[in-house]
Amino acid sequence: MTSADGSPVRVGLFGLLGSGNLGNDGSLEAVLGYLRAEHPEAVVSALCGGPEVVTARFGIPATRLHWNRGEYRTASRAGAVAAKGLGKLVDVFRTAAWVRRHDVVIVPGMGVLEATLPLRPWGFPYSLFLLCATGRLFRTRVALVSVGAAAIGNRPTRALVRWSARLAAYRSYRDAPSRDAMRAMGVDTTHDEVYPDLAFSLPTPPASAPSGPPGRVCVGVMDFHGGNDDRARADEIHRRYLDGTIRFVRALVGEGRPVRLLTGDECDASVVAAILDAVDSPLVTAAEPKSLADLMKEMAAADTVVAIRYHNLICALKTGTPTLAITYAAKSDALMDRMGLGAYCHPARELDADRLFEQFRALEKQSAELRQTLTERNRAAARLLDHQFHALTAALFPAAGRTQTLREAP
Template identity: 35%
Template sequence: MKVFATNRISASSKPDARVIAFFGLYGAGNLGNDAALTSARFAVQRHDPEAELVCVCFHPEVVRSEYGINAVPIHMSGPLPDAPSGPRLLRMVQRPLFELARWVAVYRFLRRTDLVIVPGTGILDDFGERPHRMPYHLFRWSLSAKLARTKFAFVNVGAGPIRHPVNRFLMKRAVRFSSYRSYRDDISRSYMSEIGASADDTPVMPDLVFGVTRPAGPTLPGSSPTIGLGVMAYQGWANDPVSGEGIFRSYIDNMSTIACRLLDKGYTVRVLIGETCDESAVDALLKSVRQRRDGDVPAGRLIAEPIDTMHDLLTQIAATDAVIATRYHNVVGALMMNRPVVSLGYAARFDEIMKSMGLGDYCHHAESIVPEAILADLDELLEKWDAFSPTVDNRNQQYLRELERQFESLIGPPVQPGVPAAILNGVGSR
């Protein structure tokens, strides 16, 4: 039975087809966010192939080009230009009218939409966020959906912390206005319950990224053992390049120490990223390693190849023996490919996903890295992985089944029952 049935006529070629919108931070270069969209999109298409899909995001032109689905701007302004123009006084007078036009445009869009899905991502925290950006957009779209009587669903999202009081006010109410919500871990559910946004018994479901297709078959490394080193342009929770400059320098210094120690021990180091902005961290890391070693880096032992998609990331992880990573979906990717992983996170969700896989003892914080402790954990994981691997494999398969059941309850039964075989590629392989 479909929880969200068609309640209006869409613009689709089939008059009874549902219009389903995906809402979030997509097309901006974050591999995990885009993978969550991919996972949700294919799940919806398996369960309702006739649905008309559209993405609401900051970069609609990128989504249209890369995903082949319709996309609209998150800040839609109707018939007006994107922003007021003219002298300052005129712009000040125009600004409230432009904002009203945006609300009207969103409402009219939602009146033609059956269901809005916010698929995964850590959209309910305020890492690097300002109130006028995503917190306000979430509030506007969720409230407008309620007024338009359109279902608005937070599906397996991450939440907390939300440190700015205005961000907390806006996000809390956005969740309250929604018609369905589920979280990707217990910490997210507990946090949103503590601030009064949702109930203690709100469902906890797997991260949607576990539902993307794995690369076919294992790709084990060649002549020397390979460690994936996932780096990030990390500048603290505020993600401010000015106040966070010292944090970034300290982080790169520690990561380059780890890289040099790995090279000294005979490992090949493969540098991984989780967002296009992390390329600056890759450049800083490579420069630091070469300076520390006076340019003496053995050929082919320090690898930094392009990573543009989650599939690229998983393919490169498949070419490693283990991973040390800062980005959340680098950690998730290692678990998906059944690789030993040491987490260097910056939020409680890192500890939560590692604990769920039986790896809670191998978590560290990005701002308090002790290279010797990281390398000791890596050695221990490599030695004991045969004991951990079956748990990670079983959890992966469990997550896939849970995601399939969830979309069946949300959308309806799939055209082809069961988890598609392609998604299972790599699960259990080592």
């Protein structure tokens, strides 16, 4: 695949990648798989949160997203505040220079158009706006691929997100509520499509043999404090979530069930430690997954999964394991409904251990039927993502798309 002057097409990948979030890195892995299979001659690099991790794991050159290395630390001293301010200015020129070196930039999945977790407008929303604005300025095609979106109350954040979406050359969403949210925020979504999350295109580990009674339960946890609109009661939300999760794990242990605690981000380790400390039992163990593949291996070996993080849910559903979702945003409810498990959702902000255990029992009674449903839905997701990758080639790499069409012509 080459550009108009005959040189290889230069593709950039952008986002909070390599920063400890397994879901984000899974989306990157999915797009790299597509590029290496369909456009092997492309020259690929990244502008991301953890460049050292991305280069070491994925073998592509990477540049740090922010000039200021303390970008995501709270600034209280005058020097730190000044450094943040200067960093915002420097990042304008750094982002512009990086974008200008590429023909195409892909934002691989992630919830880049939402604020369902605490988020400041001058953090990632500002970075995304710089990307899309400089992409338009230098005629570099920017694609938001299977991204998540949600209605945003904070006006500066909403404005930055809205303009980022408007300036992108290609947009697709990982669920219908995401597209609806962008339409409600004033973005023309007439030509935008909805596809499954990119993680559904990743390889699935082979199914494990049944563990036998009593079967293992994987419990995915999160350092959950609510979202942007919950800052005033963040501590209360966290206590309720943690206390309810501890009670639920104790109930499982009381029935002799082995419990495997799973995370999805480095920040979740404190929740795992709190549960292990509160439930002192050899039946409770914790995994240290380094990728979505690690998560899927754990979940494929379980009888049942109960999880809160979005990509933990995806990993469980993709392996065909009956799953109960502790939901904190519409994206989780939409995912569960799409996969045929819409009845098995529980609100994270009002976690009730007794009610959660009732839902768990109901889920396990339907285990065989749900596994069959998940097999069918996973096949459909794979077909849809294959369609998206063809559409992406046509939108971003028109020369390659024309060549492919000619090859396929009878």
